Amino acid sequence: MGLLREAGKTVCTAESCTGGLIGAAITSVPGSSDVFQGGVIAYSNDVKMKVLGVKEQTLMDHGAVSEDTAREMAAGARSFLGTDTAIAVTGIAGPGGAVPGKPVGLVYIxxxxxxxxxxxxxxxxxGREDVRSSTVSTALELLEELLKGVL
Structure with a gap:
């Protein structure tokens, strides 16, 4: 959160498979209210479309677990919550839900x-909790790398 604070930026989340865990991790840090505006738990496709503005065509063409959906979720969350930065995740935490080409554990961040x-x-x-925990830590690392200019 220090990098966001130093840059004077705010962040929000759009979470599917993590169900709010990224927001919980962010708010566990004292002073996070300076940078964290809020989050959307978009577990259903309806919420992805109605709240985050994910296009129905994107979901039909690529599915909920896809690069395109994650990209649209992040952009939609930024717009909806009025933040500078956003983290969005969509994936298959398991144990079920795998389809050909999309195994359990696949997460787009x-x-x-x-x-x-x-x-x-x-x-x-x-297992399911391992996938969710790994998603949280990886998502926060990716935001840090983006803010540092590594990505």
Whole structure:
């Protein structure tokens, strides 16, 4: 949160498979209210479309677990919550839900800083909670790298 504070930037989240864990991790840090505006738990496609502005065509063409959906979730969250940066995640935490080409543990993480959105494709191992925990830590690391100019 220090990098956001130093840069005078705010952040929000749009979470599917993590169900609010990224927001919880951010708000566990004292002083996070200076930078964290809020989050949207977009577990259903309806919420992804109605709240975050994910296009129905994107969901039809690529599915909820896709780079395109993660990108649109991040952009939509930034717009909806009026922040400088955003983190969005969509994935298959398991144990079920796998489809051909999309295994359990597949998570797309999008981080946005202004109009720039970077999406990372990840396949995490372990059980459901392992996938969710790995997603949280990776998402926060990606935001840090984006803010540092590494990405």
């Amino acid at each position: 999008a981080v946005a800083d202004g109009p720039r959105v970077v999406v990372s494709r990840n396949v995490f191992g372990g």
